[in-house]
Amino acid sequence: LFNFCAGPAALPEAVLQQAREELLDWQGKGLSVMEMSHRSDEFVSIAERAEQDLRDLLNIPDNYRVLFLQGGASQQFAQIPLNLLPEGGRADYIDTGIWSAKAIEEASRFGNVHVAASAKGYDYFAIPGQNDWRLSADAAYVHYTPNETIGGLEFGWVPEVSAPLVADMSSTILSRPVDISKFGLVYAGAQKNIGPSGLVVVIVREDLLGRARASCPTMLDYSVAAQNASMYNTPPTFAWYLSGLIFQWLKGQGGLEAMKRINEAKQRKLYGTIDASDFYSNPINPADRSWMNIPFRLADERLDKPFLAGAEQRGLLNLKGHRSVGGMRASIYNAVPEAAVDALVAYMAEFEKQHG
Numbered sequence: 001l002f003n004f005c006a007g008p009a010a011l012p013e014a015v016l017q018q019a020r021e022e023l024l025d026w027q028g029k030g031l032s033v034m035e036m037s038h039r040s041d042e043f044v045s046i047a048e049r050a051e052q053d054l055r056d057l058l059n060i061p062d063n064y065r066v067l068f069l070q071g072g073a074s075q076q077f078a079q080i081p082l083n084l085l086p087e088g089g090r091a092d093y094i095d096t097g098i099w100s101a102k103a104i105e106e107a108s109r110f111g112n113v114h115v116a117a118s119a120k121g122y123d124y125f126a127i128p129g130q131n132d133w134r135l136s137a138d139a140a141y142v143h144y145t146p147n148e149t150i151g152g153l154e155f156g157w158v159p160e161v162s163a164p165l166v167a168d169m170s171s172t173i174l175s176r177p178v179d180i181s182k183f184g185l186v187y188a189g190a191q192k193n194i195g196p197s198g199l200v201v202v203i204v205r206e207d208l209l210g211r212a213r214a215s216c217p218t219m220l221d222y223s224v225a226a227q228n229a230s231m232y233n234t235p236p237t238f239a240w241y242l243s244g245l246i247f248q249w250l251k252g253q254g255g256l257e258a259m260k261r262i263n264e265a266k267q268r269k270l271y272g273t274i275d276a277s278d279f280y281s282n283p284i285n286p287a288d289r290s291w292m293n294i295p296f297r298l299a300d301e302r303l304d305k306p307f308l309a310g311a312e313q314r315g316l317l318n319l320k321g322h323r324s325v326g327g328m329r330a331s332i333y334n335a336v337p338e339a340a341v342d343a344l345v346a347y348m349a350e351f352e353k354q355h356g
């Protein structure tokens, strides 16, 4: 079976096997990671190893803190302004689709949000070039969404801005190398390329800590999380442990340079199949196409149901597009092997032959 779900997404089989082996008895300690105190030496070593492996994978500079938090990426939509946007201050946001719109809506509750650029003029099928952005001189930060999971629109470049750059990397983190030093803050819900849901990873430059509003709840203050090694309260220990196993798996695959090569090849194959036929289509400007989430349509939407039913029969699962977009969507995160894409494109060719 191959799982193309956008999230919670497929996890590497080797990691699930290892977790199964360690489920009842972690490394001879006689108990599960789920049953350990988060303050025990055993769990602290699991947590520290996970952080170090993530630092190694992303080459995170020493002046950044890595936080393992709860509330998902959606909570970050509020947590970011509570920490980085002073009362009465202004923040710039780039609107490229449904997730950036949610971030904009939530931040607007806390201050002056300026939409410095929007993909609306391109029907959200292309990213506005930076020359067309209207950035504020006094922005506390600039927020953008490098990969729009639903629309399938991805930045192949990192914006150059003078204010701290804040990025929702939920559906693109760890898919290829990225220069963290260009960012003030990066966040990612875990349930796509990191691990199980229930965890959100925040990577924040140290000079941005200690700026939270007086009214910011303690649990949402980044500096409290940083001072307490993300253990101010009980963290999602099992999700943290499993994410650590995935970081080790990624290192075993050859790290992010290797993932980039694999992911590049996967997306090229799938877009190639879509573009080679009139039966399938993807509307996104080729330079702005997502490597991780590939929406596509059939020429006749009455064929959507038979397409999905046939896919499921062949073990190609969760290809239905997001309810707001319709059509199909194949999410091909790190844990989805090239063989899954091979099986999908073979099925697409066969289906087109029958119905095209």
Ligand code: PLP
Residues within 6 Å of the ligand: 007, 071, 072, 073, 074, 075, 099, 145, 147, 148, 149, 150, 168, 169, 170, 171, 189, 190
């Ligand atoms: N941002 C992006 C880009 C996403 O894809 C998602 C979820 O799919 C979210 C935010 C919301 O994540 P969560 O469910 O962890 O709040």
